[in-house]
Amino acid sequence: MKITKYLAFASAVVLLAGCQNNKSSSENGDGFTVQGKLSNATTGADIYLFELENQQFVPRDTVAIGENGSFTFDGTVSEPSFYRVTLDQRDGVVLVLEKGAKIKLEADAKDLNGTSKIEGSEDSKLFQELNKLVNETQLKKMELQQQFVQASNEGRTEDAKAIEAEFNSQQQVIRNFLAKHPSSIVSAFGTLTLIDPTGDFAFADSMATLYNQHIPNSKYTKELRNRLNESRSTAVGQVAPEITLPTPDGGTASLSSLRGKYVLIDFWASWCGPCRKENPNVVRMYNIYKDKGFEIFGVSLDQNREKWLKAIADDKLTWPHVSDLKGWESAAAGLYNITAIPQTLLLDKEGRIIAKNLRGKDLENKLAEVLN
Numbered sequence: 594m595k596i597t598k599y600l601a602f603a604s605a606v607v608l609l610a611g612c613q614n615n616k617s618s619s620e621n622g623d624g625f626t627v628q629g630k631l632s633n634a635t636t637g638a639d640i641y642l643f644e645l646e647n648q649q650f651v652p653r654d655t656v657a658i659g660e661n662g663s664f665t666f667d668g669t670v671s672e673p674s675f676y677r678v679t680l681d682q683r684d685g686v687v688l689v690l691e692k693g694a695k696i697k698l699e700a701d702a703k704d705l706n707g708t709s710k711i712e713g714s715e716d717s718k719l720f721q722e723l724n725k726l727v728n729e730t731q732l733k734k735m736e737l738q739q740q741f742v743q744a745s746n747e748g749r750t751e752d753a754k755a756i757e758a759e760f761n762s763q764q765q766v767i768r769n770f771l772a773k774h775p776s777s778i779v780s781a782f783g784t785l786t787l788i789d790p791t792g793d794f795a796f797a798d799s800m801a802t803l804y805n806q807h808i809p810n811s812k813y814t815k816e817l818r819n820r821l822n823e824s825r826s827t828a829v830g831q832v833a834p835e836i837t838l839p840t841p842d843g844g845t846a847s848l849s850s851l852r853g854k855y856v857l858i859d860f861w862a863s864w865c866g867p868c869r870k871e872n873p874n875v876v877r878m879y880n881i882y883k884d885k886g887f888e889i890f891g892v893s894l895d896q897n898r899e900k901w902l903k904a905i906a907d908d909k910l911t912w913p914h915v916s917d918l919k920g921w922e923s924a925a926a927g928l929y930n931i932t933a934i935p936q937t938l939l940l941d942k943e944g945r946i947i948a949k950n951l952r953g954k955d956l957e958n959k960l961a962e963v964l965n
Contacts, residue, residue, distance in 0.1 A: 624669040625694040629678065631662035634702040638680065642666045645675040662702065672812065673716065673778050680705065687724070689716035689778065719779045726770055727787065730763045737763075768796055775803035781813035790820050791930070792949055794828035797821060827929050832944050833858065836892065836925045838915035841902055846890075846915050849944065854888045855963055856940040857951075860931050862894040862920075863904035868935040871952055872908040878960055879912060885964045886942070888912060894934060896920045939963075 629640070638658050643650035653676070658664050666678070670690050679685030680702060686709040688696060694714060701708040711717045737760040744753040767787055774780040781804050790797045798821055804814040826834055836858075837847040848858065859875065861868035879889055889912035895901035896918050905914055917923055925931075929938070939948040939959060948959050 623692055624667055625690045625692070625696070627666040627678065627688065627690070627694075627696045627698060629662075629664045629666075629698040629700075631658065631664070631700055631702040631705075634658050634662035636660055636662075640664050641679050641682075642668075643677040643679065643685075645677070650677050672810070674812075675720070675778075675782065678705070686711075687717070687720050689714055689720060691716075716777055716779050719774060719777055723770060723779055723783055726767065730766055734760055734763050764793075771800060772803075775800065776807035778808060778811050778813050780804075781808060781811055781817060785813055785817050785820070790824045791827070794821070794824060795830075798825075798828075823930055827938070827946065829946050829949060831946055833938060833940050833946050834928050836890070836915065836928070838892070838917050838923075838925060840913070840915055841905065846913055848890055851888050851890060851913075852944050853942050854886050855882075855942060855960075856944075857887070857889045857956075858929075858938045858940065859889055859891045860894065860926065860929070860934050860936045861891060862934060863897070863900045864895070865934050869904065869908065871935050872910065874953060874956070876909055876911075878956060882960055882964050883912075887960065887964055890915070892916065892923070892925050893918075894920050894923050894926055894931075 627642070631640075636658060639655050640658055641652060642654040644653045654666055654668060656664050656666060670692060673689055673691035676688050676690050677685040678688060678698065684705045686698060686700060686705050688698070688711070690696070696711065696713040696717065698712075699710045700706075709721070711721070737756050741753055741756045741760065744750075744756055767783070771780045771783050771788075780800070784797055784800045784804075788797045788800075797817070801814070801817050801821055804811065804817065808814050825831070833848060835847060835849055837845055840846045848856070857875075861872075863869070875889065879887070889910075891905075891910060891912060891914040893901050893914060893916035895904075895916055898918055901914075901916055901918070904910075915925075917925075923931075929936075935952065937949070937951050937956070938946050939951055941947050941963075947963070951959050
């Protein structure tokens with residue numbers, strides 16, 4: 594299999610290199626040019642240009658490295674897009690190429706990404722800044738997570754809360770960066786890939802409004818709009834869409850029948866290990882708050898009725914349950930864009946979504962906040 598993949602990849606590179614004849618278009622100002630110079634490069638070795646398409650890099654061109662490590666890519670683009678210059682697919686420099694771009698790239702062949710210097714493309718520099726920021730925040734999160742575990746194990750509750758707050762603030766660093774550059778596709782791409790539209794819908798939606806003003810025709814703006822439209826009806830602040838499905842006793846039940854209570858919609862299944870592991874915590878929360886205006890509406894993505902009913906009995910899930918026994922094809926799963934379980938939504942007494950994806954301590958804290 595590996596040999597087949599390599600041969601297909603190599604053939605694609607050769608074909609693209611042979612078919613492209615873009616120098617005339619770059620010379621008339623319509624195309625792009627990337628002039629590179631690599632230290633510690635092997636003369637005659639191939640260097641590749643890939644384009645980001647459908648969430649993966651695909652080959653677009655290949656050239657041989659000349660004397661003194663020099664190389665040139667030129668071609669055309671229909672709109673600003675992300676490309677990757679690489680020697681071996683493991684290490685590479687990401688560039689933003691657009692019509693008329695004249696980019697100069699210098700780097701050490703032994704560490705393209707870590708040593709690259711770019712001139713002639715502010716968006717490419719901006720991507721490097723964002724990439725560095727993401728790496729820094731991820732390292733900081735890992736450090737804070739270790740500190741949080743240690744503080745929790747030692748019973749230092751206040752320290753743990755402070756560490757958790759600092760952990761959550763790291764995402765705001767990314768948001769601030771994206772918000773400063775609303776006219777760049779780097780920002781739009783960052784919002785698409787770094788912001789969860791289900792959990793951070795308000796921010797993503799506000800950024801989409803800015804992209805609609807500054808870069809409305811970008812494919813990243815369009816993709817973000819489409820993704821947000823899919824999530825809009827189930828975003829925090831919206832009234833939860835109605836669910837009416839069969840119950841275990843053969844009747845039907847509707848979500849709206851629980852208005853007047855705080856309701857946790859719990860998407861789960863008997864075959865879902867993490868769901869079953871979380872169930873004891875959900876049962877504990879239910880027993881604490883069921884007499885204080887709290888209810889759970891269990892929506893199962895099971896396909897086997899007997900296994901569904903057995904899991905309800907075994908896990909002592911005494912709240913209302915519904916399922917059309919269609920698994921991932923469940924009407925409710927499609928309505929709520931459910932692509933992973935367990936997944937929860939907390940509704941207020943008017944049926945409005947006030948929180949999403951609450952589990953463990955987060956669920957406990959939120960219920961204490963709204964019901965105590």
